Amino acid sequence: MTETRTLPDFLADRIKNATPSPTLAVSDKARQLKAQGIDVIDLGGGDPDFITPEHIRQAAENAMNAGDTHYVATPGTPAFRAAIANKLRVDNGLNYDPNGEILVTPGGKAALFEAAMALVEPGVDVLVVEPAWVSYAPQIELAGGTAVPVVTSPDTNWVVTEDLLESSITSNARAILINSPNNPTGHVMSRDELEAVARFAVRHDLLVWTDEMYEKIIYDGREHISIATLDGMRERTLTFNGLSKAYAMTGWRLGYVAGPREIISKIGTVHSHAVTCATAFAQAGGVAALEGPQDAIADMVRAWDRRRMLMSTGISAINGLRLAPAEGAFYAFVDGRETGLDSTSLAARILDEAHVAVVPGAAFGASGEGHLRLSFATSDDALSQTIDRLTNLFGAR
Ligand SMILES: Cc1ncc(COP(=O)(O)O)c(C=O)c1O
Secondary structure (H helix, E strand, O other), X not given: OOOOOOHHHHOOHHHHOOOOOHHHHHHHHHHHHHHOOOOOEEOOOOOOOOOOOHHHHHHHHHHHHOOOOOOOOOOOOHHHHHHHHHHHHHHHOOOOOOOOOEEEEXXXXXXXXXXXXXXXXXXXXXXXXXXXOOOHHHHHHHOOOEEEEEEXXXXXOOOOOHHHHXXXXXXXXXXXXXXXXXXXXXXXXXXXXXXXXXXHHHHOOOEEEEEOOOOOOEOOOOOOOOHHHOOOOHHHEEEXXXXXXXXXXXXXXXXXXXXXXXXXXXXXXHHHHHOOOOOHHHHHHHHHHHHOOOHHHHHHHHHHHHHHHHHHHHHHOXXXXXXXXXXXXXXXXXXXXXXXXXXXXXXXXHHHHHOEEOEEHHHHOHHHOOEEEEEOOOOHHHHHHHHHHHHHHHOEO
16 A cells, blocks of 8 residues: 555645745735734735725626626637737837737736746746845746846946846756836936847847836836837737736735737637636726826825935934835835845844834845835835834944
8 A cells, every 4th residue: 555645645746845925925924913012014925005906896897787797718818908008008118909919817926927828848947136026036937947036236326237147047048027117126227228128138038027016106207118019029028917917906916917929829728727817897997097197196196206305314314224215116125235134034133123014025036135115005104103113122323
């Protein structure tokens, strides 16, 4: 008789060493402490502190009441795909055929994961510009591949250069993943940086995956440029985006990927087996979001702009901490290197002693070490209290 398996023996190798999302873990821990009656300020997550605008909610409600409660076309409803194609044309200068070059998914996260399943396998490397969002590497690894970091530095404002790219290339590299505005650093890639990535991608014959989730959340008049608009890039770029951040629609789970037909069709095959389609009435809300008034975005960005300045002034006045104003997105990526503590110990100390939940920079790759990510997509009051608590903990400069 064969030996009886223990429960861990049933696990697939690819999941044995994988860990759950560290940012979600921080929020879970904050929730547990709150349940014990501790007054925790949770700056761990990446969720806008606004409710989805009313006209969007109304459109979804109307759709549901009209019976839009069934499966819909696997790649997304024709109306939503048409709205996305129009958005990509008007906002980004990109022309994609809604029939075959755009796939709607339940959140941008699913689009990225489905792409990994379609494009990555053992022996395939994907270069990931770091610090990077916590799910890229695990997704690539779950698909059997290897995420190879392209390590940017706080001392050069997280800028990507051709030298940096060249020093990161591997013989198995098949794609490079960029994210601008960046989560967690907020860095917005300039045209020069994007051109460097484009030349590099052509030279090494790589696909470019560009995650443009935070494109609308950008400050000081900076410009968001879609790399697929650069010469020779359209045929080798997958553009990922979604409605979560710009329209405060995180709970709706609406994202999409646009790219060359042959690839979108195969990502669509993964999608059809994994999820069938994104939620029908949510997509009706998505149409209203993209086609309706856009002023809610400007209102939210104005609030986040104020908060990023509040954070950078407040945090930089605290012993051991420094913070340049974010260029985009809604995260303060605080430089705590002067404290001499590693980011995990620093975050733990802040949670235990100041009762503020923050994400250690190491969660975003080794290049994030020494830093902390604090979401400022929360109330001015919570941020002021955070600054007070951190000042009490570390002292004023
Ligand atoms: C950089 C980045 N990409 C993608 C996502 C996924 O967003 P969603 O799945 O809600 O569209 C997030 C969410 O935090 C993110 O920060």
